[in-house]
Amino acid sequence: xRVLVLGASGATGTLVVKQLMKRQINTRILIRNSAVLSKEIxxxxxxxxxxxxxxxxxxxxxxxxxxxxxVIISCLGHNMTLKGIFxxxxxxxxxxxxxxxxxxKNKANxxxxxxxxxxxxxxxxxSGEVNSTGEKIIFTLLxxxxxxxxxxxxxxxxxxxxxxxxxxxxxxxxVRPDTLINQQEESSYEVCKSPVRSPIFNAGKTSRSNVSHFxxxxxxxxxxxNEWLFRTPVVYNQMVKRSDS
Numbered sequence: 001x002r003v004l005v006l007g008a009s010g011a012t013g014t015l016v017v018k019q020l021m022k023r024q025i026n027t028r029i030l031i032r033n034s035a036v037l038s039k040e041i042x043x044x045x046x047x048x049x050x051x052x053x054x055x056x057x058x059x060x061x062x063x064x065x066x067x068x069x070x071v072i073i074s075c076l077g078h079n080m081t082l083k084g085i086f087x088x089x090x091x092x093x094x095x096x097x098x099x100x101x102x103x104x105k106n107k108a109n110x111x112x113x114x115x116x117x118x119x120x121x122x123x124x125x126x127s128g129e130v131n132s133t134g135e136k137i138i139f140t141l142l143x144x145x146x147x148x149x150x151x152x153x154x155x156x157x158x159x160x161x162x163x164x165x166x167x168x169x170x171x172x173x174x175v176r177p178d179t180l181i182n183q184q185e186e187s188s189y190e191v192c193k194s195p196v197r198s199p200i201f202n203a204g205k206t207s208r209s210n211v212s213h214f215x216x217x218x219x220x221x222x223x224x225x226n227e228w229l230f231r232t233p234v235v236y237n238q239m240v241k242r243s244d245s
Contacts, residue, residue, distance in 0.1 A: 002026045003219060004069040006054060006076050006096060009035035011182065012117060013075035015212035017041055023220055028069060030054060054096045055089045062103050066112070071219050072100060073115045077148070090147050094155040101163055104170045113225065114159070114172040115215055120199035121149060122156045122176060124232045127194065135200050156232070164230065173218055173225070174232040175211060181237075183207035189214070192234045204236045211235055 003020055007013040008029035014037075020027045021044050028048040031037065041047055050065065054076065057065065066072060076093045089095060097116060104112045121142065123129050131139060142149040159172050178199060189210040197204055214235055217224045 001071070001219075002028060002069045003071040003073060004028045004030070004066060006030055006072070006074045007117075008075070009037060010075055010077060012180070012208045012211055013073075014038070014041070015208050016073055016075060016215050017047065019212045019216035020219065021046060023216060025219065028065075030065060055092060059099075059103070062099055063107055066100060066103060066108070069112065070110065071113045071115065072104075073117075073215055073219075075117045077117075091151050091154060093151045094158060097155045098158055101159070101170060105163075105167065108169055111169050111171065113219075114163075114170060115218055116155060116159065116172065116174045117211065117215075118156050118174045118176045118232065119152055120176050120178045120195050120203070120234055122153050122174075122232070124156075124160065124194070126160055127232065129194050132198070132201075135198060138200050160232075171225075171229055173228045173230070175215060175218075176232055176234045177206035177208075177211045178204040178234065178236055179206065180211070181205050181207050183209050186210050186213040188238050190236045190238065191228075192236065193231060195234050196236075206235050206237055210237060 003025055005013055005017055005027060008017050009031045017027055017029060018041070024046060026046050028050060030050050030052060032053055033051050042049070052061070074093065074097060076096055101114065121139065123131055123139070143153065156174050159174060163170055163172055186209040187207065189206070191214060218228065
């Protein structure tokens, strides 16, 4: 098995790589030339480091990047700076997911699993999820004012509407953490099929460590993968109670 991790130098991506290292899984990571990696990752024999920007790779380079990979994990995200939020590329996540998906569908001769890190700010309407009036207003504003939010929604919608159960060689899971927090070690967490609390008015917390652990479980355990195949699970720290509202 070989896993490709995009966004591997980011806060969550780094933890995903370490989870795969712990499980001794061959891992290929794509990082920018300016990215900083820990010595632990740089010297790990099971980690192959490729340098470049995903949005600057041509079709042949995309094909080479995903070659021999059975699983692709995207932890891509925009830097939370003015340039990162409002500058180019506006659709970093969507463009990467679409190009990789099309390359897999058209050229890969094996089944590939794709794991996308999303957010509870994404509403999966096709699974019956609904937003309150207040949530609709705020999500509309976010879509208009924050390009990264629009990018994440567009990427998730692409997988849900374009890559369905009829896909012969591409499967996916969209992992939706609630408010991300930094936490060194994984702890007890719950995975739900839909949000059980408002991501706007009653947001929970999800540690990056728990997100990375769940992603690694999806990679290594067929039972976990089959349970969440073509679904958009939500990850919360500890146990949460359903809201009465």
